[in-house]
Amino acid sequence: MLLKRWLVGLPLKTAQAVHERLSKRLALAVFSSDALSSVAYATEEILLVLVLAGTTAISASIPVSLAIIGLLAILTMSYRQIIFEYPNGGGAYIVAKSNLGDWAGLTAAAALMIDYVLTVAVSVAAGIAALTSAVPSLFAHREALCLLAIILVVMVNLRGVRESGKIFATPTYVFIGSILLMLLVGLAQFVLGQSPGTLAQPAATPAAVEGLTVFLLLRAFSSGCTALTGVEVISNGVSAFKPPEPKNAAITMIGMAVILGTLFIGISLLAYQYGVLPREDETVVSQIARQVFGGGFFYYLIQASTMMILILAANSSFAGFPRLASLLAKDSYMPHQMQIMGDRLVFSNGIVILGLFSCLLIVLFNGDTHALIPLYAVGVFLSFTFSQAGMVKRWLVKGGPGWRQKLIVNGIGAVATGIATIIIASTKFLHGAWIVIALLPLIIMWFRAIHAHYVAVHEQVALTRDHRPPPPRRNTVIIPISGVNRAVVRAVDYARGRAGDIRAVMVNVDKEETALTQIKWAQWGCGVPLILLHSPYRSVMRSLLEYIEDLLDKDPDGWVTVVIPEILPAKWWQNILHNQRALMLKAALLFKERVILTDVPFHLER
């Protein structure tokens, strides 16, 4: 408990859950880390695919990047409409469920859950890659560093991130500023034709192993689409903005899209200009920064702020996942425990579960960003598509002023993201997307199974108008004993306070012990009869259970109350010195209908 207090902090009152209202400047910092941080790896992932067709194919990275920026523009316009339509937060689960029905909602939710886990894994892996690019000696330990980072983020989130706005602002704006500086300096150097750094060329120029086919271009596009993950985050958090909330949120989102587009195309251009090739042990951004700044303060600033924003991106999932899980739990699609807010006003269960799953992914994929990327984006784009399709349906049903125009915007969004989803799923299928596609139906089935269970429980325990309380039933009280002592006397004393047929029961294992107990019982039994049970197999448990079953059979409407005199030691470790019979008996009886267990404790003082 003390350890928990130290790690997690003192509990917070419900009344302390004041919602910080964010200015546009702070909101951009809080909500954009997921989207902006993806520029740290998106260009690299495009190059990794194109280089398969040889170094000359690298030039295709520019049109591919432009196509992605086109998609970004469509997405921004579409989500702008969701912001105005769902000012209380329009996650894909809510939009899909409210417009397209439960199945669509659950599909979007399943896709989102996978996406949240992958965001943590990919962001942390890329963040640690930024670190190991700058400090190569840490490269061998990247898996351990990833796990450490996740544990850190989990702990911070269990404490609660109420002071979030200020914490997020500095690294986000440092990241944006330093990358912009790098782009400007890099472009200037290109114009002036000089550069302080020399690019570490790979040992051998990679040979083309494939032709530059349309399929390869589409694969490069799919990889690059990871740049768009997180664009939707602002639409989930509209209520956190200062009023007028929707308007401020929409402006912030457009601002974020512009920054994201600029950084992304800038990095792609510089990479092309310097002929940067992807390397296993150094990221593309690190290579560009080394080239532009030739090492030194600004290089390390780029690496440090990249790492920081990626860790913040991982952190953003720790807000999203538990909130989605609690929404699902409220609708009975997840265990109800996911709704419980812990001491620190956070959904602790969801945070811990997300931490565990993302650690699992890191271990399975050895903390390698490239290995995780093919799994990523499928889930994100699937949820985009469901959101947009939901909006299309909404305009069709609801109408309202200018609904045709809005329908067209979201329609374009739905078609574009739908096509992107198909492209991503098909070009990345064999590289890992199949895992996500196979998991989706399993998760949905799991949601439905949980729902079915809760519905069945409700039907069984709900009080209907015609439900009448049962008439008072006969009650037989039995007190299992193995000797006579103060604990037993106390239990008998307590049991006599309730009307009913009371008897003590002893299993005859040792004749001497039994005879002794009978003598003592005459003095201390208060007139309660003592029944001896025969036990050919020396099993106290079995004899008692058989006796209780007998009583239940004889009186099919009666209750059997088992009063257990329990001696509780003063120190927990002393428990191993006492027969665990009381515990075993309780465990066995808990599953019997009409048996009521009553523990009468006798506490030892030493």
Add this chain to the structure above:
Amino acid sequence: MLLKRWLVGLPLKTAQAVHERLSKRLALAVFSSDALSSVAYATEEILLVLVLAGTTAISASIPVSLAIIGLLAILTMSYRQIIFEYPNGGGAYIVAKSNLGDWAGLTAAAALMIDYVLTVAVSVAAGIAALTSAVPSLFAHREALCLLAIILVVMVNLRGVRESGKIFATPTYVFIGSILLMLLVGLAQFVLGQSPGTLAQPAATPAAVEGLTVFLLLRAFSSGCTALTGVEVISNGVSAFKPPEPKNAAITMIGMAVILGTLFIGISLLAYQYGVLPREDETVVSQIARQVFGGGFFYYLIQASTMMILILAANSSFAGFPRLASLLAKDSYMPHQMQIMGDRLVFSNGIVILGLFSCLLIVLFNGDTHALIPLYAVGVFLSFTFSQAGMVKRWLVKGGPGWRQKLIVNGIGAVATGIATIIIASTKFLHGAWIVIALLPLIIMWFRAIHAHYVAVHEQVALTRDHRPPPPRRNTVIIPISGVNRAVVRAVDYARGRAGDIRAVMVNVDKEETALTQIKWAQWGCGVPLILLHSPYRSVMRSLLEYIEDLLDKDPDGWVTVVIPEILPAKWWQNILHNQRALMLKAALLFKERVILTDVPFHLER
């Protein structure tokens, strides 16, 4: 449960515990495996020490072996007297405790417990060494094979070894016969000057690294003393003999000692005669057998029967250890659970614990006999010394016909084993005996701590003449609820059957839920008042506990009965879908004085 039945067998009735009475021939087989099997490694351990002084020092193995046989003669005479004096079984614990007091008894018991664990580990390791000598390809897997053998022995013992006599007879007599045959053929070959086998010489003749000092001779003697482990076993089992029990037991023990002495000196002689040197991958007995028989049927018979008798020796500890543990538990020096006879009339807890500890030893020492030997024998000889010293005290106190003569015999025994103990402990101290010497006081302290606890418990729960049952106390019944459903209605219904102040208690976490519950309560509450608790930290548990503590404080003589309506799912895995609050509440309340827990179950059907 089914698995257990298949592995362990059907339960046996207490009445089925008929004690098989053993003839001298069967008793020799049952009780001598521990003693006889040690000839499989004793000679080798002597040679391993002597070879440190070079190959010429090997000749010292004959006088060392003769000294050990002298000690064997003294031991046999001394134990013969214990047999007649303790016809119901005279283990070191009983003899030391009854004559020298509790501390001596506990010291002997601690030494014996260590000894039992080591007997299993050493015997199994040596048995597997016999196997890997014959099948060298298994050498790499010896650790796994040791563990497998222990698991097998544990399982056999959990089934119970009622049919023991017949099972033991064949391998024991085959072992005695085949070793005797080897000795005869070997001696004949020596006289005739021919031998079919050629000894695989070690790559290099080992150089002398030490002089043949007195210390080295004493160390060799210490190692050889492992041959005497198990000599005392017959004295523990006198009651299993056919009448006249003590006489038959004494004759059997003398017969066993003669066979043991013959096999041991014979193997030492043959090893010397053939110039056998200890090798890591082949035992000395295997080398001799290969030399004498030149491989073939008789060689494999020797190896197989050696392995068998060593496994039987390990098995004998599984009879001794649990019996000693149950004796100690009866005297409250071990947890009382050690007294419980399982389904198959064996002390299952002791068997499992011995298995676990011996597996631990095998893993720690990589299944290597030589590494384990220095730990062995210290415990055995310490218990020998305590037994003999106890007998000396007994004759002094008790007298009786010919007590002077008996005193002298046991006196010689006590002095001889005492000196041997000191020699073993000092010469082997650095090689591992220190572990045993350090463990002894810890185990004794543990015995005393357990004893002190049981005494304290007895003092607190025992009923004294002046103990009067307390007057009937006031009882407040509370029913914690989080809503109204059939389970709650059932609990209220049950609670109303007992006189007392009844109230339902709800923690106000969610205002809507609370209001709904209040409305329903008006209809279903049967007039029981519903009390709402305020919870600033949303912690249902904490609010409930505070409320209960309040009630306890207000009425220092009253009882608080907590009636918990518990919904029990139809399938165990569904438990994760229900709030674990009931379980947590029960765990928290179990440790409160004057709080009585009552579980009213509501079983779901699907």
